[in-house]
Amino acid sequence: MKLGWKKRLFVIIGILLSSVVIVYAVLILTMDKPPLTEFSSCQVLLVKAKKVNADVYSPEYYKSAEKKYKAALIEWKIQNEKIFFTRDYSKAKELILTAILKAQEANASSGSNKDSLKMKYLKEVELLKRKLDNYHDVFIHLPLKVGVRKNYEFGKLSLEQGLSAFGKGDIMLATKRLNEGKSRIGVADKEVNALLKEYFNDYSKWQNWFAATIRLSAQNNNYAFIVDKIKHKGYLYNKGKLTKEYTVELGRNWIGDKLTAGDKATPEGMYKVIKKKAGGDSRYHKAMLINYPNEEDYAHFNIKKRQGLISRNSNIGGLIEIHGDGGKGDDWTSGCIALTDSEIDELFSRIPVGTPVTIVGSMMTLSELLN
Amino acid sequence: MKKGLLKLVAFSFLVVSLASCAKAPQAEIDAANVSIEAAKTAGADRYAPESFNAASEALKTAVTAVEEQNSKFALFRNYDAAKTTLATVATLSSKAVEETTAKKAALKAEVTQSVTDLTTLIASDKELLAKAPKGKEGKAALEAIGQEIAVVETVNTEVTAGLANNEDVLTLSEKIKPAVVKAQGINTELTDVIAKVKGGKKK
Structure with a gap:
């Protein structure tokens, strides 16, 4: 039994279409999958890191995590713009995995960094307070210029501003104010030291x-x-x-x-x-x-x-x-x-x-x- | 008849196929980015960090959702969830801006009040200093207090100028609060000393 040419054409087209569909289906099923789970894990970790102020206390890790996350997203976008069967998400996966690692490190180190910053701050506050006590108990009698005394007083106020920020949990601002105070008191100390150094030769x-x-x-x-x-x-x-x-x-x-x-x-x-x-x-x-x-x-x-x-x-x-x-x-x-x-x-x-x-x-x- | 039916089916298939190719909400993403930037420029990251962070996180989620859809075969893409999230970005950003504006206004009022209080305290401190007795540690101690008052006065002047120049009100607030506490401390110290001397004289 011979098929007519029309029917034969339908069969050929049918076979061709089926082949295309099968090839497409195979390509779709075997195409590279984007690192979706990794992206959402990284997002969760970054949110967590932000909540523990890792951007403040572990800025290097946090910034690095953010940078790698953005790079991974760009890479994902680049691959998505390609025709589907040529997409390769391996670089995006590598980048997002690095971002995850950095975000984990940011989370882990933020607390300890905060504690060590706190310790360092309190230690330095003690030193500065001692200097100010000295100023009050001893140097107050020295014939110092008004500018020198003002520097001590500014230093004292900066220290108090810092302590107020520390009380609110803002260690970075507290440290900033502490450093301002240290700098003011340092200038005053220089003058006092110069005055006393010669005197103490005896x-x-x-x-x-x-x-x-x-x-x-x-x-x-x-x-x-x-x-x-x-x-x-x-x-x-x-x-x-x-x-x-x-x-x-x-x-x-x-x-x-x-x-x-x-x-x-x-x-x-x-x-x-x-x-x-x-x-x-x-x-x-x-x-x-x-x-x-x-x-x-x-x-x-x-x-x-x-x-x-x-x-x-x-x-x-x-x-x-x-x-x-x-x-x-x-x-x-x-x-x-x-x-x-x-x-x-x-x-x-x-x-x-x-x-x-x-x-x-x-x-x-x-x-x-x-x- | 048969031919016409075949053409109709083919045309319908093409229309359905084209209609199924959903487009990425790029305009919404751009708008969300603009709203986040606007919130940041307004200072929302410092004045309304919770809302601002929520908006930033929502944008991240939306962008990831868009790329998730972009990774799919064109016919299977659906950006509805991403669009919904992008809409919340705009809402959250606006909320952050509103909170920022309100907080700035409240802080400004607070700082203005602090300047007024500090001005009164400084005047009172100066008055008390003039009345304070020169006791055992007299002159040197009083001179030191005088310098403390001068420093507090400098801070008050700086903050007043800062308010006039529309400087960051959060920084101004952080600056003036300890100065007010200091001026109050001086006031109490001098009042106590004067009261003690008066009490002593009565005896």
């Missing part, structure tokens, strides 16, 4: 003096009075042991040794009480005169004079006392050491003529003082 001398004075007090079984100019404190020792601490006020130019009469500086050295004045003998309630200038002061004065550092006509001065009328909260004397009237009453009643009085720049080293 530290070994001071150290010997106060050690010798305490020894004397122990050996003599008696009192000794040591003045720490930087701290503005007077320490009363009895039998080598500290018995009382007083706040003292000094000469206006107390930083540095006394050189001449009228320089408003408080001398530094080992002295002793040579006269006690009470009643009408003192303008400042009660007073104890010390033996400034001593031999060392004279020697020092003469060297400076020879070096031309002080005028030939200048006088070494004298009449340095420990007296009352203090408590003004300022360095106001002409070089004497002022205590409040009640304190001078107490000290006056305790220490006899001949009591060692040692005046030093500081009983602490500069680094102890600064740290």
